[in-house]
Amino acid sequence: MDAPTLPISPAGRSDLTHHLHPYTQLRQLEREGPLVIVRGDGVNVFDEHGNGYIEGMAGLWCASLGFSEKRLADAAYRQMTTLPYYHSFSGKVPGPVAALVDKLIEWAPVPMGRVLFANSGSEANDTAFKLVRYYNNARGRPLKKKIIARNKGYHGVTMAAASLSGLPMMHQHFDLPLPDVVRVSCPHFYQFGLPGETEAQFVDRLAQELEDTIQREGPETVAAFIAEPVQGAGGVVVPPAGYFAKVQAILKKHDILLIADEVITGFGRLGQPFGTQVFDLKPDMITVAKMLTSAYVPMSALYVSDQIYQAVADASAAVGVFGHGYTYSGHPLACAVALETLRIYEDDRIVDHVREVAPRLQDGLRKFASHPLVGQARGLGLIGALELAADPAQRKPFEPARGVGAYFVRRAQAHGLIVRVLGGDIIAFSPPLVITEAEIDAMLARTELALADTWEWVRTWR
Ligand code: PMP
Numbered sequence: 001m002d003a004p005t006l007p008i009s010p011a012g013r014s015d016l017t018h019h020l021h022p023y024t025q026l027r028q029l030e031r032e033g034p035l036v037i038v039r040g041d042g043v044n045v046f047d048e049h050g051n052g053y054i055e056g057m058a059g060l061w062c063a064s065l066g067f068s069e070k071r072l073a074d075a076a077y078r079q080m081t082t083l084p085y086y087h088s089f090s091g092k093v094p095g096p097v098a099a100l101v102d103k104l105i106e107w108a109p110v111p112m113g114r115v116l117f118a119n120s121g122s123e124a125n126d127t128a129f130k131l132v133r134y135y136n137n138a139r140g141r142p143l144k145k146k147i148i149a150r151n152k153g154y155h156g157v158t159m160a161a162a163s164l165s166g167l168p169m170m171h172q173h174f175d176l177p178l179p180d181v182v183r184v185s186c187p188h189f190y191q192f193g194l195p196g197e198t199e200a201q202f203v204d205r206l207a208q209e210l211e212d213t214i215q216r217e218g219p220e221t222v223a224a225f226i227a228e229p230v231q232g233a234g235g236v237v238v239p240p241a242g243y244f245a246k247v248q249a250i251l252k253k254h255d256i257l258l259i260a261d262e263v264i265t266g267f268g269r270l271g272q273p274f275g276t277q278v279f280d281l282k283p284d285m286i287t288v289a290k291m292l293t294s295a296y297v298p299m300s301a302l303y304v305s306d307q308i309y310q311a312v313a314d315a316s317a318a319v320g321v322f323g324h325g326y327t328y329s330g331h332p333l334a335c336a337v338a339l340e341t342l343r344i345y346e347d348d349r350i351v352d353h354v355r356e357v358a359p360r361l362q363d364g365l366r367k368f369a370s371h372p373l374v375g376q377a378r379g380l381g382l383i384g385a386l387e388l389a390a391d392p393a394q395r396k397p398f399e400p401a402r403g404v405g406a407y408f409v410r411r412a413q414a415h416g417l418i419v420r421v422l423g424g425d426i427i428a429f430s431p432p433l434v435i436t437e438a439e440i441d442a443m444l445a446r447t448e449l450a451l452a453d454t455w456e457w458v459r460t461w462r
Helices: 010-018 026-032 070-080 096-107 121-138 159-164 199-217 243-253 306-319 332-347 350-370 404-414 437-461
Strands: 037-041 044-047 052-055 114-118 146-150 181-184 222-227 257-261 285-288 300-304 374-380 383-388 420-422 426-429
Touching: 052 437, 070 332, 096 114, 096 332, 114 121, 121 159, 121 222, 121 257, 121 285, 121 300, 121 306, 146 159, 146 199, 181 199, 199 222, 199 243, 222 243, 243 257, 300 306, 332 350, 350 374, 350 383, 350 437, 383 404, 383 437, 404 420, 404 426, 404 437, 426 437
Parallel strands: 146 181, 146 222, 222 257, 257 285
Antiparallel strands: 037 044, 044 052, 114 300, 285 300, 374 383, 383 426, 420 426
16 A cells, blocks of 8 residues: 555544544554545535545445535525424424425336335335334234345445345444345356356356245245345446346245335436336335435435335334334425435436436446456446456456555545445446536546556556
């Protein structure tokens, strides 16, 4: 790892002293200090020294409208000065919720009955976990509680959402996962396809594994299957053709609910409003967050089918009230910003824009596929990845301790591009949806510089 490139400022110093950073190599941060970001403009952010960066990840796959959308600031201000807070408990509701639920039902990729609000993707998935229980208890099937989740899935960090997630570091030292979570394989053919296996055979093998897993657990105990249409934090995994069709046929056979985690893919990332449309999913619940508000304020939502809603409503009548809800479920500020975000998506035809500019990103990334550091370039819409490899022909990864992906990210940053490394030296790209072709070109040019630097460095030690 090379030396820090920027001096540590007073703001950075305070941060180092008192802030416990999420998802950070803590000891390394103590040595090097944080990058303090102070301002945003379009797809760019600026650090406290005035250096600009293209935000190639839209923050954490979320700032869809970039970092200076005035309509959202205005909507927030109007709401803050009209009704800054109210709740939705005990028969009350803040005004802006009504317009938002209508709009969300309009956007729903399959018919949905109700929308329940939370503040983060984790909470939305946690709520889905709870509703799976509530629903099956309501239907008199108290044994049907297990949820199947996939290796390398990412569903958040609360106790339940982290349990559903399939990344080891999210479980180690936390005594997770909770019971009732059953794991199956990740559909990443590049990494997990067997020698000589075709993609179609790989899909068949995973489908058989799912069927066998359900049989082993007992179909009467398996309640739901949760999946991101394209796995994000687990490595930007686009499933092979036919994967979801086979999975859904098995779920249907055993009366198992499908929960689509569209926290990254919801609202246009893949060039369709939802991943559900891309992969022809028939989910019973959908979780959304992130781009719901363009990340300007925290908000998430859980769509549930009418069938689930009816069962929950009946069962809750028997116990008095539906015993779930957050102080900030449907917070008016978040509602106002979410509603304005969805209006901007419509006014600016943002999903069409993604479809128009996506080839520029996807073709550009695939041009790097022949680079000696790149094992695979992949993606869909405005999400993509370069999976770095020690031996691309053999799909052999680098030793994790070498930190090749982390080195790349630092070099990219030095060239004015923020991207993120995921486990396995996978470089992720997920820019704001408003990005232009010229900005995509700039992002790719900076990527090329960082690849060249990384290649030069790798050659010094091997
Ligand atoms: N699901 C997916 C697919 C995600 O990518 C994330 C966050 N990266 C979450 C859930 C959790 O969202 P949050 O961080 O808002 O809790």
